[in-house]
Amino acid sequence: MFESLPGFREFYPEECSRRNHLFRIFRNVARTFSFREFDAPVLEPLDLYVEKSGEEIVGQLFHFTDKGDRQVALRPELTPSLARMVAARANSLRRPIKWFNVGEHFRYERPQKGRLRAFYQFNADVMGEEDVAADAELIALLVAIFKACGLGANDFRVRLSDRVTWALFLSSLGVSDEQRPSLLDAIDKSERRKPEQTLESIEGAMPGRGEEILSGIEEMKTVSTFDALNERLVSFGEEGERRAGEWAELLQLLESHDAADCIGIDLSIVRGLAYYTGFVYEAFETSVESRALAGGGRYDHLVKKLSGNVDLPAAGFAIGDVTLTDCLDGKKLLPDYIDAPEIFIVAGENERPTALRDVALLRQAGYSSAYTLKRQAFGKQFKEAGRSGAKFAVVYGEQEVLENKVKIKDLSTGAEVSINSSDLLRNLRSLEESGGIAADG
Numbered sequence: 001m002f003e004s005l006p007g008f009r010e011f012y013p014e015e016c017s018r019r020n021h022l023f024r025i026f027r028n029v030a031r032t033f034s035f036r037e038f039d040a041p042v043l044e045p046l047d048l049y050v051e052k053s054g055e056e057i058v059g060q061l062f063h064f065t066d067k068g069d070r071q072v073a074l075r076p077e078l079t080p081s082l083a084r085m086v087a088a089r090a091n092s093l094r095r096p097i098k099w100f101n102v103g104e105h106f107r108y109e110r111p112q113k114g115r116l117r118a119f120y121q122f123n124a125d126v127m128g129e130e131d132v133a134a135d136a137e138l139i140a141l142l143v144a145i146f147k148a149c150g151l152g153a154n155d156f157r158v159r160l161s162d163r164v165t166w167a168l169f170l171s172s173l174g175v176s177d178e179q180r181p182s183l184l185d186a187i188d189k190s191e192r193r194k195p196e197q198t199l200e201s202i203e204g205a206m207p208g209r210g211e212e213i214l215s216g217i218e219e220m221k222t223v224s225t226f227d228a229l230n231e232r233l234v235s236f237g238e239e240g241e242r243r244a245g246e247w248a249e250l251l252q253l254l255e256s257h258d259a260a261d262c263i264g265i266d267l268s269i270v271r272g273l274a275y276y277t278g279f280v281y282e283a284f285e286t287s288v289e290s291r292a293l294a295g296g297g298r299y300d301h302l303v304k305k306l307s308g309n310v311d312l313p314a315a316g317f318a319i320g321d322v323t324l325t326d327c328l329d330g331k332k333l334l335p336d337y338i339d340a341p342e343i344f345i346v347a348g349e350n351e352r353p354t355a356l357r358d359v360a361l362l363r364q365a366g367y368s369s370a371y372t373l374k375r376q377a378f379g380k381q382f383k384e385a386g387r388s389g390a391k392f393a394v395v396y397g398e399q400e401v402l403e404n405k406v407k408i409k410d411l412s413t414g415a416e417v418s419i420n421s422s423d424l425l426r427n428l429r430s431l432e433e434s435g436g437i438a439a440d441g
């Protein structure tokens with residue numbers, strides 16, 4: 001017996017319907033924010049991810065050499081493909097470019113709670129707008145999606161941080177632009193590591209200064225209010241003051257978007273991906289310790305890096321389906337699976353051809369209609385009809401068909417009415433409106 005691969009899920013109809021429920025919310029809310037859906041290949045040249053996404057993701061790639069001797073990889077994320085697509089048509093696309101996607105991604109991670117090797121992401125990105133209004137629009141969309149899933153403002157938190165703030169802080173300590181990435185990486189990993197390991201990484205990048213820099217970093221990570229942040233930024237000089245103004249504007253916009261109640265300043269977030277350049281954030285469930293529900297931020301240089309000549313500011317985020325499904329499941333916010341047909345056809349052996357013609361008619365009219373594929377006695381067919389969860393059975397007995405009639409039976413009350421078969425659709429519609437057939441017929 002074959003088994004599916006570790007970290008890959010099988011979606012039986014129940015799981016598929018839960019997944020589709022999430023996808024519907026993603027698409028509906030994205031449209032209300034006037035984002036347009038796009039898609040990209042799942043298999044890409046390996047080089048697209050090397051360097052661009054950062055060491056962590058590259059170590060997790062599913063990659064191989066194809067039959068044409070190309071080095072290829074299953075997409076671990078969408079952002080590099082999006083950047084390439086937008087760069088290729090940068091001159092003809094109307095800006096700002098607001099695009100979203102719902103698609104499957106692959107990372108060779110150790111399968112564990114919240115982490116699999118194949119998972120879906122909802123990605124939303126704004127390209128061509130450097131103003132913080134774009135960052136605010138994205139965070140507002142993220143919050144609106146969680147709220148549309150049924151989560152309240154206290155159920156989740158968007159932890160907001162900023163790579164520019166970190167860059168200013170690190171350069172105030174004499175850290176050069178070249179040394180910065182390894183320190184940001186150490187800060188990113190410090191949440192999941194022992195302090196000695198973080199110290200070791202910092203020492204590696206800044207020999208002899210590990211202790212001092214680590215204590216500065218730890219102090220920065222305690223900042224959780226705008227006032228505390230403002231105080232530090234102002235101390236970094238003119239650039240710091242300008243950044244404080246942008247922080248204030250972003251927070252103000254989030255307030256106007258009615259999204260501020262679930263957002264907190266938290267500089268411990270720096271994000272593992274290499275391309276981020278500005279505001280970054282991750283969303284977490286509040287009541288349980290779990291992996292991030294979503295993550296994103298601004299990445300103003302990626303398009304230029306990939307295209308060589310197109311310079312386009314960009315920002316975006318992705319929500320993962322694994323952690324979000326776990327979170328909604330835990331709070332009983334996923335709807336029960338509804339697979340019942342609306343109508344179940346019950347027919348005698350000789351009446352089947354007539355009944356099947358009506359099945360076709362009902363289906364064309366949009367009714368989900370079922371019948372027993374095997375020819376069965378009436379009793380068995382009624383049993384199946386009951387089990388199916390259908391609201392109505394439409395019954396074709398010998399006498400009915402002779403008289404051009406059918407019987408509609410309300411399976412919840414047992415009551416039935418006999419009607420002219422040509423009136424079937426009209427009768428079903430009015431029964432739906434009235435809620436069914438009363439027990440007295």
Ligand code: HAM
Pocket residue numbers: 076077078079107109114115116117118119121123124125273292293294295296297315316317318319320321322323
């Ligand atoms: P990311 O933080 O790597 O960002 O992934 C975003 C979300 O995808 C995570 O918060 C998590 O919910 C989900 N996710 C990631 N890896 C796994 C996994 N192995 N199993 C289950 N879920 C996972 C990005 O991918 C960026 N490209 C987002 C972005 C879009 N930035 C700008 N635009």
